[in-house]
Amino acid sequence: MPGSKSFLLLTVLFLIAAAMISFQIIRQAGIYQDGREAYTAALHFEKRLLDFNEWFDGDGWDRKQEQVDTVKAQLEQPRRWANYWMIGFGLAAVIYLLLSFRLPEIRFRTSAIIITALACLITGLLAPMLEIAAYQEDLSIPIKIKTGFLSLDLDYTQNFPGEMYFYYQSKSVLELIGLLFRQNNFVVGLSILVFSVLIPLIKNSLALASLSRQRLPQSGVLRWFLLRLGKWSMADVFVVAIFLGFLAFNNMQTGVQTESNILTGLYFFLAYALLAIWASVQIDDQLSASELRSESPVS
Known part of the structure; x- marks a missing residue:
């Protein structure tokens, strides 16, 4: 009983700290995302090519x-603060896990891993994961006009100094799912929602309930969900796919410059995937051992 009270107190304190820190992480990441979108929108190729001042005004x-330099300078602060808060979250999680591992019962340790994983999952779902951009720096457009009328021969090059963006995108997992549904791409959107959001939440919630009761659920359906559902979770696959997309986009040969940056959400999603794997190993061992003890005859 004392161990249960200590674990409950530790968990409440961690969840309060995690909620406060996650709020700040998502807030700072959102400020950075809004600022970056405003920066790329100001330098979007359509806006620059149709700007009269850039064509005919030397000071345009x-x-x-x-x-744009003012906007760009303001981007560094929220990104830096998001990183600071992320470090704070990591420290809080490590302290929580270390203190939980000092408790006598193994189920408290496994529960602490699952709770930490869920906190990482929720933050990872809400914070932007990756930003990708395609742009051209110091674009030059040659204009050549030759006609027999009045012997007109125009050979002129219009220069657009600085960056000109053709594409920019930065989304969290939940924003990506919403975007897919709005674009009527229901199959992909529903697949990400089910395999990378709902299944991890259901499996870990069932695992916490089973650990608190120290036995497997009696229902065959719930038992199947707990022991087999993890194989259908694609959170780890999703993380690997994001990394591969990051590497591929950085090495694209498209004739324009490409840029991709890993953002806060992906680190939390990766942390969740690793913690979930760790917890799954312990859950299988503990619940299987508990089931064997409950089925063995009392001597």
């Missing part, structure tokens, strides 16, 4: 550069 780019 200078005035715009001052504006």
Whole structure:
């Protein structure tokens, strides 16, 4: 009983700290995302190509550069604070796990791993995971016009200094799912929702309930969900796919410059995948051993 009270107190304190820190992480990541979208929108190729001042006003780019430089300078602070809060989350999680592992019962340790994994999962689902962009720096557009009328021969090159963005995207997992549904891409959106969100939440919730009762669920359906559902979770596969996409986009040969950056959400999603694997190994051993003890005849 004292162990249960200590674990409950540790868990409540960790969840309060995790909620506060996660809120700050998501808030700072959102500020960075909004600022980056405003920065790329100001330098979008359609906006720049249709800007009269950039074509005919020699100071047109200078005035715009001052504006975009101001926005770009403001991006560093929220990203830095998001990283600081992420380190704080990691420290809180390590302290929580270390203190939980000092408790006598093994189920408390496994429960602490699962609770930490769920905290990482929720933060990873809400925070942006990856940003990708395609742009051209110092774009030059040659304009050549030859006609017999008045012997007109125009050979002119229009220069657009600085960056000109053709594409930018940054989404969290939940934002990506919402975008897919809005685009009527229901199969992909539903697949990500089920295999990377719902299944991890259901499996870990059932595992916590089973560990608190120290035995497997009596229902055959719930038992199957607990012991077999993890194989259908694609959270780890999703993380690997994001990493491969990050590497592939960075090495694309498209004639324009490409950029991809890993953001806070992916680190939390990766942490969840690793913690979930660790917890699954312990859950299988503990629940199987508990089931054997409950089925063995009393001598």
